[in-house]
Amino acid sequence: MVLAIRAENLKVGYASEEGYVIWATRGVNLEVSEGEALCLVGESGCGKSTIASAIAGVLPPHSITEGRLWIFDRLVIDGPRHRFNGVRGRTVSLIPQNPGTSLNPFITVEDHFYYIVRELHKLNREGARKTALEHLRMVGLNSDVLDKYPHQLSGGMQQRVLIAIALASGARIVVADEPTSSVDANLRAQILALINKLRKELKLTLLLITHDMLSTASVCDKIAVMYAGKIVEVGSTQAVLNKPYHPYTRMLLESIPVLGSKKPLKPLPGEPPSLLEDFSRCPFRDRCPFRADVCEKEPPLVPVNGTGKPHYTMCWRFKEVIEHG
Template identity: 40%
Template sequence: MTLLEVKNLKVEFVTVSGSVKAIDGVSFTVNRGEVVGVVGESGSGKTTLGLAILKILPLNGRIVSGEIIFDGRDLVKLSEEDMTKVRGKEISMIFQDPMTSLNPTMRIVDHVAEALIVHYRLSKEEARSKAIEALTAVGIPENRVLDYPHQLSGGMRQRVMIAISYALKPKLLIADEPTTALDVIVQDQILDLLKELRNRQKTSILFITHDLSVVADIADRVIIMYAGKIMEIGSVEQIYYSTLHPYTQGLLKSIPKIGSNSDLYTIPGNPPDMLNPPPGCRFHPRCPFAEEKCRKENPPLVEVSEGHYVACWRCVK
C-alpha cells in the first residue's frame, strides 16, 4: 500500500549567515494512488521537501539525515546515476511556473517525445505519436502541438507538464503549487486533470500548496507544515472538521468565504526567521493558546485518533 515513506528527514541550507534547517525531522507516508496535500505558509519548507525527495536541492542544500523510502528503496542512499532513472520515470515534479521546466526553443510535442525517448528508448516516430496522444489527452488540440512554449497560456503550459507525466506514467507526481499562478477557472481545470491522472493511472500525488481551500478538492489526506516541521496530519475530513492544531485553525479561518463581507482573518505575526527559529513549539509566538511548556519543549507528532496526528501540547498530555 505504501509507496513513499519519509522518515525523520532533515534538510539544511548553508548560507553566509548560518545554516537554515528548512526541514527539521519530517515523517509521513504516501500510499499508492493517494493524493496527499502539503499545506503551509510561504517559507514552511514545502518546496524544499519536494526537491529533497528527488535529490535536486540547490547547491547549498543537503539532506542531513533521514530516509526517503520509495517503492522499497532508500533514495537518500541511491547513487546519482540511479537517481537519474528515478527522476521523471518513477517520480516527476511540476512547478508553479512551467516555463522554468520547458525549453523555449523546443516545440511542445518534442518535450514530451524527448522524455519518452530518454526514459523508454522509443523510436522517434513512436515517441512522437505517443506524445501527440498524451498532449490531446490533457486537452491540447492537435493543431497546437507544434507550438513553442511561449505561444501557450500558463494553463496550457501546465497541461504540457502534465502530459509529460501522462506519457511517462511515474508512480509519484510532486506538484508544487501547480495552480497558484492561474486564474480560478483554469485552476479548476488543472485540478480536474490531475484527478483524472490519478484515477486513470493510479498515480500518487504529493500536492503542495499554501492554500488550504485547494486541497479539499483534490487530496485524500493533508499534511500541515510550519517552519520545517509537521504540525498536523489527517484526512481532509479530520483536518477540516476535527481540526486540532491552532495553526491549522488559523489557516482555515483565513480562507475567504463566499457571501461574507467581513474582513479576512490573517494569523497574527509572521513565520519565524529560519536562521533562528524559536525554541519549543515553533508556532508558540503566534499561538493564542501558548503556555510555558510550549515556549520550552517541542511537542512530538502523535496519533490522537486513527490516522490523525498532531504536534501540540494541548492535545498531548
C-alpha cells in the same frame, strides 16, 4: 498497504556563506500509500517545495540532507547519500509550479516530449510523437499544440503540457508543486479537476503542494500542514478541514476568504520564525493564542484519539484547541 513515499526524520538544508547550515525542513516524518493523494499545505517559506524537490530527486547539488527517504522499497536518501538513479523521472515525476520558466522557450512542445521519452523509453522521433499526442489528448489538448513554442500557448495550456510531459514518463508517483499558482481561479479549478481525474484513471500516487487549503477538499485523501519546516498536523482531508487540532491549522483556515460568507476574516498575527532560530521550543509559540509554559519545549507529532482515522498533531495543548471550538 504499500507505502509509495516514506520520510523518516528528513532534514534538508543549505550551507550559508558564513559556514552554518540553514535547515529548510527539520525532521519531517511522512507516509503516503500507493494510490493515495496527499496535499502538503502551508505559508510560503515553510518547506513545502523543498520536500517536493527531495521526493522528486531534484534538490540542488549544494543541499545538505539528514534522515532517510524511501520511494516504494528503494532507499533514495540515506543521510548525506542520494541514490535517485533509476527513480528520478521514471518512478517519480515532477509537475513544476511555473510553466513559464520550466518550458524551454527555444524548442517546440514536440521536442520537449522527444528529449524526455527518448531517454526514458528509448523511442525514436515517430514513437515520441505518438506518445506526445496520446498524453496531450489526455489533458484536453490537440495535435496543433505539438508544433508550437511555449510563448504561443496560454498559461493554462502551458500547465497542461507540463502535466502531459509528467504523465508521459510513466511514473507511478506524481509530485505537483503548486501547479495552479500561475493561473486564475477558474483555470485553477479546471487544472485541479484534471489532475484528480487522471490520478484516479491511471492509479497514481499524488503529492500536491499548495498554499490553498480549501482547494484540496476535492482532490486529496489526506492533508499535511507544514509550519517552519515541520509537519504540525496530518490527517484525512475532512478531519483536518472540519476539526483541526493544531492552532496554526485552525488560524490558517480562519484567514481564508470564502465566497458568499459573512464570517469576518481573522488574519494570522505575527510572522513565521526565522529558520536561523533555535527550535528547541514550539515553533508556533509566539503566534499562538493557546501558548503556555509547556510550549517552551518542542512537542512531538502525536496521535489524536477518537477521530476514526489516523490523525496527528504537533501541539501540547490540542485538547484546549478543540474545547475552545
